[in-house]
Amino acid sequence: MVKKQKYVAYLRVSTKKQGYSGLGLEAQKEIILRHLQDKIPIAEFVEVESGRKTERPKLKEALKECRKTGATLIVAKLDRLARNVSFLSNLLESDTEIVFCDFPQANKMVLHILSAISQYEAELTATRTKQALEAKKLRGFKLGNPEHLMDKHEQAIQNSIRTIKEKADNNPNNKRAVAMLRTLTGKNATYQEMADFLNEQGFTTSRGCSFSKSTVYKLIRRYGL
Incomplete structure (x- = not known):
């Protein structure tokens, strides 16, 4: 008899507001269920944390459950897991299998490259936003005023x-x-x-x-x- 694969779902939102309202969570759940088709995750862990931070107590719990049950960790999107290269690299070196619904063909080499690009883009976006706001202030713009x-x-x-x-x-x-x-x-x-x-x-x-x-x-x- 073929052993049925088990999955543990990990979902993440960036703010407490999203966590309380369910905004974003339902979409992630739908993506995971659609990917698994007739299968249901044996457990689900929801994290309320920024993608750039590496303190993930719920992720640690999810990985622990995977090791205990022999399950595969399933995540709706790669960016729900991490935008930090060293964090994702350490995670990929763990003994837990991970599946990303938005990119199921990705191997570890591809994921390392994508996480590096994602971290670079996140840092670049933050820098550009800060520079743009400072430039507007110098030109006399009142930030938050839509008239301009x-x-x-x-x-x-x-x-x-x-x-x-x-x-x-x-x-x-x-x-x-x-x-x-x-x-x-x-x-x-x-x-x-x-x-x-x-x-x-x-x-x-x-x-x-x-x-x-x-x-x-x-x-x-x-x-x-």
């Missing part, structure tokens, strides 16, 4: 273009592909070879399609690889 945001039609257009670009940059499929392309471009592979490799490893475009050499070329140009 849409005062010109041209500015509205630029805001729309910037939003579309940020949406593409933050797309998880694009992030994964770019993380791998950073490695592949250093090996002097052709665009077609890169596209074939990404497709073989289960990567998809921002719209969930297979890669072609033209989509690889566009990503390399967009991110300056």
Whole structure:
């Protein structure tokens, strides 16, 4: 008789408000249940903690349960686990199997690369936000006042273009592909070879399609690889 695989679910929200309201938790539960199809996790642990912090008592409890029951830890999204490279690296070296619903094909090498990119982007975003706020103060803007945001039609257009670009940059499929392309471009592979490799490893475009050499070329140009 084949032994049925057991799973322990780990869910994380960043604030107490989200934890009390259930905001974000239901979506994570739905992703996990959809991934498992007819299976139900034997236990569920909910953490209320920032992704950049490494004090995770509920995660420790979840891992302990996995070791005790021989279960696999299942997480809805990679960023629900950690944005800290050393933290995720130590976790991946543990004896517990981990499955990410948004990227089930990922092996340990890929996860290390993605966590490094995620940490870099989180730190870069924080720095840019701080610099932008300081620059606005120096120009005399009153922060939090919406009257400056849409005062010109041209500015509205630029805001729309910037939003579309940020949406593409933050797309998880694009992030994964770019993380791998950073490695592949250093090996002097052709665009077609890169596209074939990404497709073989289960990567998809921002719209969930297979890669072609033209989509690889566009990503390399967009991110300056």
